[in-house]
Amino acid sequence: xxxxxxxQPEMSVQEAETVTLSCTYDTSESDYYLFWYKQPPSxxxxxxxxxxxxxxxxxxxxxxxxxxQKAAKSFSLKISDSQLGDAAMYFCAYRRxxxxxxxxxxxxxxxxxxx
Amino acid sequence: xxxxxxxxxxxxxxxxQQVTLRCSPISGHTSVYWYQQALGLGLQFLLWYDEGEERNxxxxxxxxxxxxxxxxxxxxxxxxxxxxxxxxxxxxxxxTGRGTGELFFGEGSRLTVL
Numbered sequence: 001x002x003x004x005x006x007x008q009p010e011m012s013v014q015e016a017e018t019v020t021l022s023c024t025y026d027t028s029e030s031d032y033y034l035f036w037y038k039q040p041p042s043x044x045x046x047x048x049x050x051x052x053x054x055x056x057x058x059x060x061x062x063x064x065x066x067x068x069q070k071a072a073k074s075f076s077l078k079i080s081d082s083q084l085g086d087a088a089m090y091f092c093a094y095r096r097x098x099x100x101x102x103x104x105x106x107x108x109x110x111x112x113x114x115x
Numbered sequence: 116x117x118x119x120x121x122x123x124x125x126x127x128x129x130x131x132q133q134v135t136l137r138c139s140p141i142s143g144h145t146s147v148y149w150y151q152q153a154l155g156l157g158l159q160f161l162l163w164y165d166e167g168e169e170r171n172x173x174x175x176x177x178x179x180x181x182x183x184x185x186x187x188x189x190x191x192x193x194x195x196x197x198x199x200x201x202x203x204x205x206x207x208x209x210x211t212g213r214g215t216g217e218l219f220f221g222e223g224s225r226l227t228v229l
Contacts, residue, residue, distance in 0.1 A: 006157075035217075043203065044118075045220040091157060100146060100163060101209040101218055102171055107157040 002027045004094050006106035013082045014114050020067075021077045021109045023092030029053075031097040034068065034075045039089040039108075048090070051075065079111075087113045117141070119221035121206050127227045128196050136191040136224045140208030146170075147189040148209075148218060149181060153202040161204075164189055193226075201228045 003026045013019035025034070036048040051059045051068050058066050063083075067076045079086055089110050093103040120139045128134050140147050149161040160173040164183035172179075178194040187208075193200055203225050207218035 004157075042222070044222045045205070045207075045218075047217050050217065100165060100170060102148065102160060102163050103158075103218060104160065105150075105158040 002029075002094050002096060002104050004092050004104050004106035006090075006092055006109050008109045009107070010110045010112065012112045012114060013079070013086075015082055015084060017082055018078060018080045019082055019111065021079075021090050021092075021111065023075045023077070023106055025073050025075065025092070025094050025106075027073070027094065027096065029096045033095040033097075034066075035093040035095070035103065036064070036066070036075075036077045037091045037093060037105075038086075039091065040085075041088070045091070049077070082113050084113050084115060087111055119206055119208050119219050121204075121221035121224050123224055124222065125225045125227075127229060129229050130196055130198060132196050132228075133192065133194045134196060134226060136193075136204050136206075136226075138189045138191070138206030138208075138221060140187050140189070140206075141219055144208035144210050144219070145187050146209045147183055147187065148207045149189070149191050150205045150207065151175075151202045152205055152223070153199070158205065162191065196228045198228050201226060 032053045034051045037045045039045045049061045063080045065078045089108045091108045092106040122137045146165040150158040163171045181191040183189045203223040205223045207220045
């Protein structure tokens with residue numbers, strides 16, 4: 001079974017600074033997808049960024065980028081120029097191929113942004 | 116376009132009771148996923164429905180069940196409620212059982228079991 005581990009229960013960053021959230025996963029598959037989801041205090045989860053395992057290039061979405069290390073099974077999220085609105089729970093998630101869109105989530109990291 | 120809607124938003128039950136949670140997916144989405152988010156824990160996969168069929172279920176006892184209707188809306192039923200069932204129950208939808216993995220979530224139903 002696949003597992004996803006987020007080793008940082010809480011992180012704090014100063015506004016306008018950069019923060020990196022860590023995620024490791026365990027799988028025997030070679031073809032899969034990885035995601036970061038954000039859950040603001042209003043509770044509705046939204047997709048931040050996704051990475052296909054077959055792509056070597058790291059995904060980027062504006063201020064959000066990932067460092068995908070397939071051999072190390074590591075998938076970290078970097079948030080640049082942090083904003084107050086980035087404060088939320090962040091969940092790393094894994095989806096193996098041919099499993100619909102059924103995701104396995106990590107335990108989450110609470111990000112606090114200090115003004 | 117309306118997002119994923121869930122009802123009720125909050126409810127309180129006592130041990131041994133039964134509860135039904137409802138979810139309406141985004142129009143055009145045929146897959147519905149249910150997750151349990153207990154306090155301090157991540158999201159635990161409960162059930163996946165696609166085209167009216169149960170495609171997979173997580174490691175939960177049989178008292179957790181559900182169904183998907185012809186209009187793709189879904190219900191999650193929990194029988195014989197236990198204290199540890201207190202959690203936020205999240206429903207998500209996607210266009211089909213395939214795709215790139217983006218799930219669209221509702222705001223959840225907060226269940227408290229006393």
